[in-house]
Amino acid sequence: xxxxxxxxxxxxxxxxxxxxxxxxxxxxRQIHLTSPAxxxxxxxxxxxxxxxxxxxxxxxxxxxxxFEAMIQVTVxxxxxxDRWAAAHPEVLAVHxxxxxxxxxxxxxxxxxxxxxxxxxxxxxxxxxxxxVILSSQCEERPRLPxxxxxxx
Amino acid sequence: xxxxxxxxxxxxxxxxxxxxxxxxxxxxRQIHLTSPAxxxxxxxxxxxxxxxxxxxxxxxxxxxxxFEAMIQVTVxxxxxxDRWAAAHPEVLAVHxxxxxxxxxxxxxxxxxxxxxxxxxxxxxxxxxxxxVILSSQCEERPRLPxxxxxxx
DNA sequence: TCTGAAATATCTCCACC
DNA sequence: GGTGGAGATATTTCAGA
Numbered sequence: 001x002x003x004x005x006x007x008x009x010x011x012x013x014x015x016x017x018x019x020x021x022x023x024x025x026x027x028x029r030q031i032h033l034t035s036p037a038x039x040x041x042x043x044x045x046x047x048x049x050x051x052x053x054x055x056x057x058x059x060x061x062x063x064x065x066x067f068e069a070m071i072q073v074t075v076x077x078x079x080x081x082d083r084w085a086a087a088h089p090e091v092l093a094v095h096x097x098x099x100x101x102x103x104x105x106x107x108x109x110x111x112x113x114x115x116x117x118x119x120x121x122x123x124x125x126x127x128x129x130x131x132v133i134l135s136s137q138c139e140e141r142p143r144l145p146x147x148x149x150x151x152x
Numbered sequence: 153x154x155x156x157x158x159x160x161x162x163x164x165x166x167x168x169x170x171x172x173x174x175x176x177x178x179x180x181r182q183i184h185l186t187s188p189a190x191x192x193x194x195x196x197x198x199x200x201x202x203x204x205x206x207x208x209x210x211x212x213x214x215x216x217x218x219f220e221a222m223i224q225v226t227v228x229x230x231x232x233x234d235r236w237a238a239a240h241p242e243v244l245a246v247h248x249x250x251x252x253x254x255x256x257x258x259x260x261x262x263x264x265x266x267x268x269x270x271x272x273x274x275x276x277x278x279x280x281x282x283x284v285i286l287s288s289q290c291e292e293r294p295r296l297p298x299x300x301x302x303x304x
Numbered sequence: 305t306c307t308g309a310a311a312t313a314t315c316t317c318c319a320c321c
Numbered sequence: 322g323g324t325g326g327a328g329a330t331a332t333t334t335c336a337g338a
Contacts (some may be wrong), residue, residue: 002216011211020172020206025331035332038305051215053292054172055207058165062155062202064298070249070256085201089296093164097222099283104222110298139238140205144241146216146262186324187315193322224317 003048006035012041015128017142057140065108068092068133069115072101075126084125087127091120101129112128155200160185162297164193166202169294172206209292217260220244220285221267224253227278236277240272283288 005013011031015022020133024035024042045051060068075081078096081103085091092106103120109115114128122128157165163183164177167174176194177187185193197203212220227233230248233255237243249256261267267282274280 002195005214015207016208017210019209020208023331026197034307035271036308036334039332040305048214050211052209052211055209055292056165056168056172057204057207058169058295059202059204060295062157062200063295068247070247082289084232087302089293091290091293091300093291094289095220095222096288097280097283101283103219108295108298114298131249131253131256134248134250136248137234137246138243139245140207141241141243141246141278143210143212143260144216145185146266147174148259175314188317188325192313204335 002049003045005050005145007046008043009050010148012038013045014142016042016051016054020056048130063108065090065110068106068108068136069117070131070133071105071107071122072129073103073122073126074101074128075103077125078102080125084122088118090114102126106133128132155197155202157202158296159200161197162300163181163188165197166294168194168203168206172208173205174263184198187204212260213258217262218241218287220258220260222285223259223271223274225274225278226253226255226280226282227255229277230254230282240270242266254278258285 004009008031012027015027015030022036027033028035028038036059040110073081081094085094088107090107092108092124095106096102097104098099107118110116115132119128119130160183164179167179167182175187176190179185179200180187180190183190194203225233233246238279240259242261244258244260247256247258248254259270261270267284271280272283
């Protein structure tokens with residue numbers, strides 16, 4: 001990633017992380033640029049792969065899920081795990097990792113029985129170790145550039 | 153969460169998850185509603201807490217981070233952990249969980265030395281067990297309503 | 305790369321159903 | 322809850338610097 005972000009880019013990114021639906025002209029007003037300038041910068045950031053997309057955060061409970069779980073998995077075949085994950089929309093993320101296990105899955109379930117049936121089917125692929133998520137924080141926090149981290 | 157989503161709501165949510173910047177009129181064209189109708193539904197979904205916000209997915213590498221790690225933490229004081237997380241923008245998420253550990257942290261680091269210094273400071277609060285994330289999948293996948301999951 | 309201006313599209317009310 | 326229309330905003334495009 002050899003794309004140098006200037007301070008305008010960083011401000012645009014910060015604003016768009018907070019609200020992806022801000023108009024270019026509103027952003028321009030806040031950072032003192034005209035809307036065509038903002039639009040072109042955003043387009044460049046998208047083309048450079050810095051901005052990967054604009055999404056909507058949805059309340060999983062509103063979709064009928066009641067809680068989330070983290071599952072550490074040890075598998076023989078990563079392909080089998082990938083296929084399992086692709087086939088299950090409950091899977092929110094699959095992280096291949098170093099460590100005793102092979103991967104960490106985060107998934108959303110509608111009920112304990114739902115989790116049980118997922119674990120049963122996942123058990124055919126590998127060994128699992130499950131933690132229920134009680135609460136989550138920081139997920140909505142804007143991502144700072146690494147060179148802008150506060151001094152400690 | 154006692155909010156019944158009808159099929160229009162679900163289509164709007166699906167479209168907005170893919171691209172949060174679609175215009176109301178473009179959404180209306182695709183689902184056969186007028187733009188004021190779409191705008192009012194989105195407003196209701198936001199007020200009901202179904203739509204929690206519109207965000208931008210940013211490439212962490214473009215911000216100067218080179219990899220992510222998952223850290224299982226066992227702490228005496230959850231408050232101390234929360235303060236630590238709040239003070240460190242590298243923390244992408246804190247999940248309080250059931251299990252042998254107390255919480256699982258996901259964080260972004262710029263270099264191995266960066267991870268090392270974070271672990272050192274986190275070590276003052278509790279015990280840690282760290283896995284480096286090699287690759288991640290499914291994070292960009294749209295969230296389906298639980299009652300719409302494919303039959304298996 | 306930005307600005308300014310013109311053409312096009314969208315949003316926001318609001319009356320009505 | 323929806324539509325359709327009117328006025329205000331926003332986006333897009335492009336010439337010029």
